[in-house]
Amino acid sequence: MDIPPTIPTSFVPRSTFASTRRTFTTNFTDVFSIFAYAVLGVVFALALGVFFYGRILAGAQASKDAELAKAEKAIDLATVQGFMQLRDRLTAGQKMLGSHLALSNFFKLVETLLPTNVRVSNLHLTLDTTKRVRLEGAGVAKSFNALAAVSNSFAADGRIKEAIFSNIVVNRDSSVSFALSATLDPKVVAFSP
Amino acid sequence: MNSRILPTLALIVSVGIFFAYVQPTWSGSIYAAKASIASNDRALAAAKTYTLQQNQLAAARNAIDPTDLAQLARLLPSSVDNVGLILDLNALAARSGLTLSNIDVITNTIAPAKSGGVGVTLSAATGPTGSAELSLSAVGTYAALQSFLVGVEKSERLLDVKDLLVRGSDTGVYDYRMKLSFYWLR
Numbered sequence: 288m289d290i291p292p293t294i295p296t297s298f299v300p301r302s303t304f305a306s307t308r309r310t311f312t313t314n315f316t317d318v319f320s321i322f323a324y325a326v327l328g329v330v331f332a333l334a335l336g337v338f339f340y341g342r343i344l345a346g347a348q349a350s351k352d353a354e355l356a357k358a359e360k361a362i363d364l365a366t367v368q369g370f371m372q373l374r375d376r377l378t379a380g381q382k383m384l385g386s387h388l389a390l391s392n393f394f395k396l397v398e399t400l401l402p403t404n405v406r407v408s409n410l411h412l413t414l415d416t417t418k419r420v421r422l423e424g425a426g427v428a429k430s431f432n433a434l435a436a437v438s439n440s441f442a443a444d445g446r447i448k449e450a451i452f453s454n455i456v457v458n459r460d461s462s463v464s465f466a467l468s469a470t471l472d473p474k475v476v477a478f479s480p
Numbered sequence: 481m482n483s484r485i486l487p488t489l490a491l492i493v494s495v496g497i498f499f500a501y502v503q504p505t506w507s508g509s510i511y512a513a514k515a516s517i518a519s520n521d522r523a524l525a526a527a528k529t530y531t532l533q534q535n536q537l538a539a540a541r542n543a544i545d546p547t548d549l550a551q552l553a554r555l556l557p558s559s560v561d562n563v564g565l566i567l568d569l570n571a572l573a574a575r576s577g578l579t580l581s582n583i584d585v586i587t588n589t590i591a592p593a594k595s596g597g598v599g600v601t602l603s604a605a606t607g608p609t610g611s612a613e614l615s616l617s618a619v620g621t622y623a624a625l626q627s628f629l630v631g632v633e634k635s636e637r638l639l640d641v642k643d644l645l646v647r648g649s650d651t652g653v654y655d656y657r658m659k660l661s662f663y664w665l666r
Contacts, residue, residue, distance in 0.1 A: 316483050316484055316487075319484065319487050320483070320484075320486070320487040322487070323486075323487030323488065323490040323491040323494070324487065324490055326490070326491060326494045327490040327491070327493060327494045329494075330494040330495075330497045330498050330502065331494075331497065333498070333502050334497050334498075334501055334502050337501070337502050337505050337506055337510065338505075340510060341505060341509060341510050341513070344510060344513040344514065344517065345513060347513075347517055348513050348516055348517050348520070351516075351517055351520035351521070351524070352520065354520075354524060355520050355523055355524055355527070358523075358524060358527035358528075358531075359527070361527075361531070362527070362530065366534065366538075367534075370534075370537050370541070372558070372665060373541060373549075373552075375608035375609070375665055376552050376553070376555075376556050376665055377552070378608075379556060379607075379608055379609045379663075379665065380552060380555050380556050380638070383556070383609075383638055383663060384638070386640075387633070387638065387640060388633075388640045388641060388642070389629075389633045390629055390633075390641050390644055391626055391629040391630045391633060394622075394625075394626055394629070406648070407646075407648065408647075408648040409645075409646065409647055409648060410644075410645070410646040410648075411643075411644070411645045411646075412641075412643070412644040412645075413642070413643045413644075414640075414642045414643065478633055480634075
């Protein structure tokens with residue numbers, strides 16, 4: 288006897304397309320929910336972290352600010368200025384003493400080099416732009432030989448450099464008038480305490 | 481349908497919290513606070529170095545004899561004080577036997593305000609020191625000039641004779657003109 292086609296052959300329901308689609312949708316919804324809540328959790332944790340980190344940093348900044356203000360207060364500007372002045376004084380003083388002029392040494396030198404029969408009537412010492420002392424002068428020597436002796440004396444000593452005697456005029460009394468220009472060895476006019 | 485609304489809202493809230501609070505706070509106030517703390521740390525390190533150096537310098541300064549420091553201050557004073565200098569030179573000339581006929585500060589350039597209203601010939605206004613020139617005329621013997629020159633050279637205040645003119649005479653008394661440079665600490 289044949290089973291009529293209206294009677295099902297099994298109690299197990301046959302899978303249909305509709306039921307498969309429903310299962311997929313359910314799974315997707317679950318995964319999406321988990322993902323969304325996880326993201327929310329992470330972001331919430333981040334927000335809490337940022338909030339507390341911000342508080343900690345604000346506290347640290349306040350304490351550093353106070354520490355810095357205390358350090359700034361400890362700096363005395365007058366003391367700093369005093370140190371700077373002392374440094375400037377020491378360096379400038381040392382430099383200036385190194386180039387300090389002592390023209391009196393030149394006069395001591397001239398006393399030893401100039402014979403008594405030669406008289407200097409005018410003398411001009413100037414410090415030129417190259418920091419060398421130039422000498423311009425005029426005088427009278429008792430004789431030409433006396434003038435020659437001065438010239439030789441300057442040349443032999445070497446500290447009165449480039450000595451040029453000019454305007455040499457023999458006077459009636461056989462004395463000799465002259466003009467002198469020279470430069471001085473810097474060692475001559477260097478100051479030594 | 482309802483089961484998707486809450487997760488979607490959660491996602492939207494997450495995005496909102498992130499972009500409205502987390503990200504701006506991180507790149508705004510937290511970044512600024514971190515930068516400020518780093519800057520404070522550098523300043524504190526500098527302050528510590530300064531304190532150390534200050535102590536070292538104070539020790540070095542205390543090691544210098546106070547009389548030497550006073551002498552150094554007189555060598556290069558903090559003010560021009562050309563009037564005091566003129567008085568000192570007058571006294572020196574009197575001690576040396578030289579008669580001063582004229583003494584003045586050269587006024588061919590305008591001095592800045594620091595000169596205290598007295599026109600002086602100033603060197604270039606750079607560097608820690610200032611300088612000016614003083615001209616003087618005097619009459620006296622050769623020995624008096626030598627004594628005066630030695631006094632000027634060994635003066636407590638640094639003085640350089642930059643120009644000296646000697647005019648002789650048969651009497652043994654000479655005319656002198658000189659220009660002296662004097663200095664001060666700006």
